[in-house]
Amino acid sequence: MPDDVIDRGVFAELQAAAGAEFVAELIGTFLEEAPGLLVELRSAAAQGDADRYRRAAHSLKANAQTFGATSLGALARDLEHTPLSADQTQIGSTLAALDAQYAAAAATLTTLKG
């Protein structure tokens, strides 16, 4: 598994600081919460609500960085810092890329969770 999906160094550090058992629970919470953030991004984009869009991207970025999901975090960060485009096609392709990154991160985290 490539390291940029989940950076094993960051992940190990998190486990050392918070305990492996707790991190497994935390992954569970992230997997419950993240789909809601993706839905929120889509809905905010559709309504042209820049604040909500930025906030959802910001949250996703922070969580991704917590687990060492480097690529997902980088993509979410791009969304946070790029002004919400009026071009729905462009938003659609960006969010599709984000979905793919999330799916990869979620799969790896599920394995790591044990």
Place this chain on the structure above:
Amino acid sequence: MSAPTARLLIVDDNKVNRLLMSRNVEMLGHRPAVAENGRVALEMLRRDSFDLLLLDIEMPEMDGFQVLEQLKADPSLRDLPVIVTSSLEGMDSVVRCIELGAEDYLPKPVNAVLLKARIGASLEKKRLRDIQREIVRRFATTEVALDLERSGFALGGKRVHATVLFSDIRGFTSMCESQPPEETIEVLNTYYALMFDAIGSTGGVVNQIIGDGLMVLFGAPLPLADGPSAAVSAAIEMHALIAQYNLERAAAQKAPLKIGVGIATGDVVAGYTGTQQRATYTCIGDTVNLAARLETYTKEAGRGILIDGATQRALGAGTPTEALGGVQLKGKAAAVEVFAVPV
């Protein structure tokens, strides 16, 4: 050695962040509570007491900047230490937080070792501030402590209308000579307890304690509706409490305690005098000198309470006074109108 447990409030709109931060705080031996946005956090802060706030910035309803602004504007929450934890990027948001009074800024994801150090440092600073405030409260009056907290410290005074009361124990020096010092301290402490009791209920503020003497202000640092009446009521109450205490002393075959009280009303200059390093809140002016002279004159006049004309005129008809005429007081060029209040 384990650090004492502190109560921390974690404010974050993201559940994963809240859980992880709570976990970090628990592992440091502290007790975490959580709020999901600024509005909820402020409600909790006003309801319960916390030692430290861990604050996210980007939140719906009320963001971290708004929380910092509200805390700064609230005297009861102004001193709560705040550590901002955020993944907001850019120096300007960090600067803005610090300017709004945040103690520290930790970027997310939060490093557990760094968090421990920052929490420890913040709690230690808070502990020192609390001790400092306690010292101010003990050695200054509550009113002066409040005035200092509200307006800060600045040397210099402002002119206010106030009533000044001086009181001391008659024959204190000979009492000191005739009994062991331990006993004198005990008598003094009883005397102060009684005097503070009499003064406190009337709105007076004990400004100075010098040996067996007290200087009490009515109307400074905080204004008082009827200073002269309050001061005279306090003086009457002081005599009544001392009379009661003397019954106890008589039962123990001890000589009675006698006090004299002088009261004057007028303009005084109130404020902080001293140096930047060491200062005291006090009142100065003719009114203060006059009250002190009247107190001294109680011995000569053989009266318990003497007041000046300004105080007498401000009293209601309910308080009888006896005119003693013009008296030439020490240090005063002209004769001063003096009244006695019977006790």
